[in-house]
Amino acid sequence: MCCTDMALAYVEAHASWSAANTRPSLGRDYAAFLTRGPDGSARAAFAVEDVRCASCMSTIERGLAGLPGVTAARLNFSDRRLAVTWRPDAEPDVPAVLSALDALGFRAQLFDPGSRPDAETAETKRLITALAVAGFASMNVMLLAISVWAGTVSDMTPENRDLFHWIQALIALPAAAYAGRPFYEGAFRGLRAGRVTMDFPITLGIVLTLVMSVVESLSGATHAYFDGAVMLLFFLLIGRVLEQSMRRRTRMLAENLAALRSEGATVVDADGSLRDVPTSDLVPGLRILIRPGERIPADGVVERGMSDLDHSLVTGETAAIAVRGGDTVFAGALNGNGALTVRVAAASGSSLLDAVEALMRRALEARSRTLVLADRATRLYVPLVHAAAALTLAGWLAAGAGWHAAILSAVAVLIVTCPCALGLAIPAVQVVSAGSLFRDGVLLNDGTALERFAAIDTVVFDKTGTLTLPEPSLTDGDHPPGILALAARLALSSRHPMAAALAKAAGGAEPVPDAQEAAGLGVRALVDGVELRLGSARFCGAEAEAAAALAENPAASVICFRAGDAAPVVFPVHQALRPEAAQVVEALLAADRRVLILSGDRAPAVEAVAARLGIAEWEAGLTPLEKIARIEALQRAGRRVLMVGDGLNDAPALAAAHASLSPVTAAHVSQAAADALFLGRSLTPVLSVLDAGARARRLMLQNLWFSAAYNLLAVPLAAAGWLTPLIAALAMSGSSVIVTLNALRARVATGARPAPVAIAGRRAPPSAFPLLPGRP
């Protein structure tokens, strides 16, 4: 497309009475999203929604293979990403791919190549390689070790035993040097920061075991512990790999969601041409075009156009605010029915986002979260074990045994207590719980959040977008059906969020032909010589009716419809409660938890919601600062607060609370601050996380007690010098397997969970879980 066309499109986007406002895509330049291969072939990555079955995969791949210039289209089913490659000589045609996907019934969005988590993928690969090496080594070393154990009770000659020991050393030493690096590095990092992490005893245990085994082999002793060292590494690496892949998967899906919510901006160049760029490329001074129905990507000042903005994601305020040239707009606000040209403002430190971030930093510094279980276990474990080893050494020396025997026993204590079970006890539960939460539609940002969820006794909700659905919907009532159907068809032509609520009532009907949108006013069309109008009260001449409807329903907004000279009809639109919100609040209150609403919205709107949900404690019109103050006051009074919120204004409160949860429709900053995100429309994930947290904490404690009991048994055995490699191998593998099996109960329990899940919208419309792994 040549630039005159694009300039024209830009002018059209601003013009009144233009169908261009409703056209999904103007001319765009996607170059910023493409990467070039070594042979010059272009590649682009897309996040694809609604991929739910195996046949979708071949539908998409075959559907795209026929496009001109496309050499390969491959869909990654695990992370729902599509990679498209073009021939080096072909012009990459991104819109063609998007429209082909659209025709196949899939919504897709381009990915910003800069944001792809290459470091994370590399780390996963490194850990899996280390796991493969440790697995190979432990299998082969164990094979030789078992021969030695069998040989000690039969007729193996000392020469053969030594040979077998040296072969084991040959395998185990390089394998441990390679596969143990994640632990060695972790231990060094910890020590440099002045902390003793769990990596430290692991490293110490492995190194000492290997050194002692080499020394013993040199002196031709009966026992060597090479098998124990590599087996330990193998088990611990399993835990690490699971943890890492959980983290990576959560992040990739969260990124897909971010991309699907169009994290791009349209830049207007000096000549009027339009370019699509990732939001991260926006710099102060750029002019950006925001079409009706789009979210504002960055703070700025309106240069041209007028519209009304929905700030519900920013301040929690549901009433629309009118903006015009010269007004300041904030990132995250949803544009109404006019196109705006905005000049991106410099990061002056005075924008709303800056204020929120400063508050978040303050909240994070002030927060004194209790030490997580793993840290507490490490703090107890490390000195106790090392004291036990020192005591063993001293005891044997005092008893008159030689240095050799005394050191041998002390090292045996360190080997047998090497935190195999302890190292798996908590990550295994976290991974299994995260997996079962994932199936319930909750993405966990932080594994340690599970323990914090377990301690919650107070739940604070934000109202807009959290207790209510993020998008408005038509208020129930007796709307004349014929008029409603006609208005809904007309609403299909508008991109205004309130019109979208009305359009849902259209139920698959065709839009009215030749409908035209008037920026800032509404839509109109001519049908059978009668002029239909849909839009603001002024546009339809329905001020009186609108005022009456608002008086009756103070929390609602209105959209008006008029056919010719007939009396105008007013449709109240409000933000409906999330499904099951009432049951969730009831269940929370029944479980003796305190429930509060802290909202930034107007008092009447908050009061109405609180009354319907039976929440006695609510406050309205709060600023972010006041929200934190309320939460900190609650926490000072000894309450453990779970904050559930989505708005930019909730982000500091999310950071300040003991634990936090956000819907996936939340503002960027809030998503980053929350411990977990939930997908879908239902509010039941609030119960799921509290349940999962309590269950996970119980299992973690069981595992920790089991590990303690195991050590209590094994340490005297090792201190007494009775620890043969066979016993060490059995004890280590046995305890690890038991701990892992116990962790798996976190998953079993979910399947049989009663009431809360029964109401957890399992039959929600498919689009409610756009990115969950579905089974065909």
Place this chain on the structure above:
Amino acid sequence: MNVLLLVIPIALALGTLGLVACVWALRSGQYDDIEGAEYRVLHDD
């Protein structure tokens, strides 16, 4: 017992072969889409 000197290297060589195959599979991206692979095998292209 000399047979050991033959058998053990063979066993180790076979094991190493497996390890190399695993690392190669990892490097060539065969673990990138574990869920997709289980369906892809059913498509006859």
